Amino acid sequence: xxxxxxxxxxxxxxxxxxxxxxxxxxxxxxxxxxxxxxxxxxxxxxxxxxxxxxxxxxxxxxxxxxxxxxxxxxxxxxxxxxxxxxxxxxxxxxxxxxxxxxxxxxxxxxxxxxxxxxxxxxxxxxxxxxxxxxxxxxxxxxxxxxxxxxxxxxxxxxxxxxxxxxxxxxxxxxxxxxxxxxxxxxxxxxxxxxxxxxxxxxxxxxxxxxxxxxxxxxxxxxxxxxxxxxxxxxxxxxxxxxxxxxxxxxxxxxxxxxxxxxxxxxxxxxxxxxxxxxxxxxxxxxxxxxxxxxxxxxxxxxxxxxxxxxxxxxxxxxxxxxxxxxxxxxxxxxxxxxxxxxxxxxxxxxxxxxxxxxxxxxxxxxxxxxxxxxxxxxxxxxxxxxxxxxxxxxxxxxxxxxxxxxxxxxxxxxxxxxxxxxxxxxxxxxxxxxxxxxxxxxxxxxxxxxxxxxxxxxxxxxxxxxxxxxxxxxxxxxxxxxxxxxxxxxxxxxxxxxxxxxxx
Numbered sequence: 106x107x108x109x110x111x112x113x114x115x116x117x118x119x120x121x122x123x124x125x126x127x128x129x130x131x132x133x134x135x136x137x138x139x140x141x142x143x144x145x146x147x148x149x150x151x152x153x154x155x156x157x158x159x160x161x162x163x164x165x166x167x168x169x170x171x172x173x174x175x176x177x178x179x180x181x182x183x184x185x186x187x188x189x190x191x192x193x194x195x196x197x198x199x200x201x202x203x204x205x206x207x208x209x210x211x212x213x214x215x216x217x218x219x220x221x222x223x224x225x226x227x228x229x230x231x232x233x234x235x236x237x238x239x240x241x242x243x244x245x246x247x248x249x250x251x252x253x254x255x256x257x258x259x260x261x262x263x264x265x266x267x268x269x270x271x272x273x274x275x276x277x278x279x280x281x282x283x284x285x286x287x288x289x290x291x292x293x294x295x296x297x298x299x300x301x302x303x304x305x306x307x308x309x310x311x312x313x314x315x316x317x318x319x320x321x322x323x324x325x326x327x328x329x330x331x332x333x334x335x336x337x338x339x340x341x342x343x344x345x346x347x348x349x350x351x352x353x354x355x356x357x358x359x360x361x362x363x364x365x366x367x368x369x370x371x372x373x374x375x376x377x378x379x380x381x382x383x384x385x386x387x388x389x390x391x392x393x394x395x396x397x398x399x400x401x402x403x404x405x406x407x408x409x410x411x412x413x414x415x416x417x418x419x420x421x422x423x424x425x426x427x428x429x430x431x432x433x434x435x436x437x438x439x440x441x442x443x444x445x446x447x448x449x450x451x452x453x454x455x456x457x458x459x460x461x462x463x464x465x466x467x468x469x470x471x472x473x474x475x476x477x478x479x480x481x482x483x484x485x486x487x488x489x490x491x492x493x494x495x496x497x498x499x500x501x502x503x504x505x506x507x508x509x510x511x512x513x514x515x516x517x518x519x520x521x522x523x524x525x526x527x528x529x530x531x532x533x534x535x536x537x538x539x540x541x542x543x544x545x546x547x548x549x550x551x552x553x554x555x556x557x558x559x560x561x562x563x564x565x566x567x568x569x570x571x572x573x574x575x576x577x578x579x580x581x582x583x584x585x586x587x588x589x590x591x592x593x594x595x596x597x598x599x600x601x602x603x604x605x606x607x608x609x
Contacts, residue, residue, distance in 0.1 A: 183446060184417070191420050200411045216277025219265050223288050226258050230292050231370055234299050238362035251296050258289045263539055278540035286532055290502055291374055294381040297506055302361035302383070358384045376473050377464040379502040386474030396469045402462035410454050417447040425591050426598055437591075444587040452586060460496070486574035487562035488555055488581060503529070526556055537593060547592045551585060 141147060153160040233250050236242035242250070262282050266273055273281075359369070364383045373381050421444040428436035460478045468476050482495035493500055503525045511521040530552030537548045558581055566574030 180446060180450075183443070187417055187420065191416075194416045194420075195412045196415065197408075197411075199415070200408075213272070214277075215265070215269055215272045216274065216281050219262065219281045220284055222261070223258075223284060226254050226261075227288065227292070227370065227374065228367075229254050230295065231365065231367060234296070234365050235362075237299075237303065238365055255289060255293060255296075258285055258292065259535070261285065266539055267542060273540075275540055279536070282536050282539050286536065287379070288374070290379045290499075291381065294379060294502060294506055295370065295373065298381045298383070299361065299365070306361060372471065375467065376471055377467045377478065377498070378473070378475065379498045380505055388469075388472045388474050391469055391472060396466065399462050399466035399469065403458065403466060406454060406458035406462060410451055410458065413447060413451050413454070418444070418451060421447060422590060422594050426595060429591055429595050430599070441584070441587055441591060444591065445583050448587045448590065449583050452582075456495075464498075484575065485578050486566045486571040488559040488578055489563070491578050491582075492555065499529075523556065526553060541593060541597050543593065543597050545593070545596055547589055547596075551589055555581075 155162045230251065233242060233247055233254070237244065237247040262278070262285050266278050266281075361383065372385075376385065378385075421440070425437065425440035425444060428440055456479075464478045465476055467473070478497055480494040480497065482491050485491035485494055507525050507528060508521045511524060512518065516524075530549045533552050534546060534549040538544045558577070562574045562577040565577050
């Protein structure tokens with residue numbers, strides 16, 4: 106009969122070990138004591154090699170420094186090679202011409218005119234909302250009017266750039282398309298939030314007229330909470346406040362439809378967010394030192410990015426045209442890897458410049474309180490996590506105005522996520538194809554390919570560890586973008602300069 110313990114469990118099952126018996130620390134404590142008592146003065150202890158997973162060693166900071174040094178040396182070599190081949194290409198005067206639009210096809214500055222015209226759909230949106238708030242415009246008519254207005258925001262750049270394509274510079278048309286995309290997303294958020302407020306207000310009136318329990322606004326509830334919290338303050342602090350500082354009333358929250366004015370809408374259009382609220386969190390003051398730092402970062406960052414683009418990236422892109430056009434796989438791959446380094450470095454610079462320096466600069470000027478524009482995307486263990494972390498303004502807009510509404514009307518989470526990627530892919534294609542007037546689907550397919558890449562990175566994360574999932578994310582960023590640039594540059598040149606390429 107097998108021996109058992111007091112609970113009836115078989116003691117023989119305890120003989121098996123759950124961990125591998127090949128590990129060095131499996132030597133028993135008794136054996137160690139016996140060895141140390143011997144006169145041969147033993148110096149060996151049971152331990153694993155540092156590169157073994159079982160060693161639990163994780164301090165590789167020296168190897169990280171070595172990697173950074175090696176990458177720096179490789180970058181300097183490429184930079185010297187670039188100078189030897191092409192000389193010094195940096196010309197700030199050309200940057201000034203590009204940034205100011207002096208290279209437009211005529212003197213009428215169509216990009217500036219088209220950028221100013223965006224005020225028309227903005228004012229129309231406000232007028233429609235005003236009419237809906239006082240029941241002058243029926244709800245169904247208002248929805249149709251908003252839909253037509255939003256569609257017009259997307260179509261206006263397409264029509265204008267194609268009708269007067271030669272008059273637009275690449276920088277001007279790209280800036281206009283980017284501006285109209287931002288206005289579209291913000292106006293959509295503005296319309297939806299006001300619809301929510303209007304629906305809530307009508308439901309409140311129906312509840313009161315039907316003699317149900319009295320409803321009250323969110324703003325009133327928050328004011329009551331504020332008054333209760335003020336009443337519970339520490340007695341000593343309250344005495345100090347009464348004795349030295351005047352007690353300030355809490356700021357009155359804006360309620361619908363008091364928010365329907367041009368000043369409120371313009372603040373939202375300038376604010377570093379895509380999601381509208383009636384009452385944004387505000388800071389108490391503008392920090393001058395912080396503001397000066399951000400201004401310097403923007404000025405210096407733009408110059409660095411332009412210099413790298415002109416000196417390093419443009420020659421690499423041009424050199425990739427012939428091998429890519431001739432479908433020479435080996436040479437095209439070499440050009441792709443060569444282009445990946447400057448492209449990725451410029452992308453990192455632009456990320457910091459846009460999501461930290463510029464958005465913080467705008468937020469500080471407008472005293473906008475929410476400054477969380479990105480999370481630690483560099484630690485993302487799969488592609489899906491990366492898209493949730495790196496661009497929070499867009500991610501919040503997608504979740505609030507696309508994903509959750511689709512879930513609410515009965516769609517599955519997978520379907521809602523696919524729709525989000527589809528819309529994101531459309532806007533990526535829009536921002537590339539419209540300025541270039543090269544209507545392909547490479548950016549669209551690149552974004553839609555993030556769905557299978559997400560499953561692949563999750564598979565690697567689950568089966569091989571988080572490190573391999575993170576490597577997959579970085580590989581897609583480093584190689585995916587230059588491949589897209591090479592494809593679009595090839596199509597653009599073939600479409601516009603086919604005879605010159607054929608001659609070469």
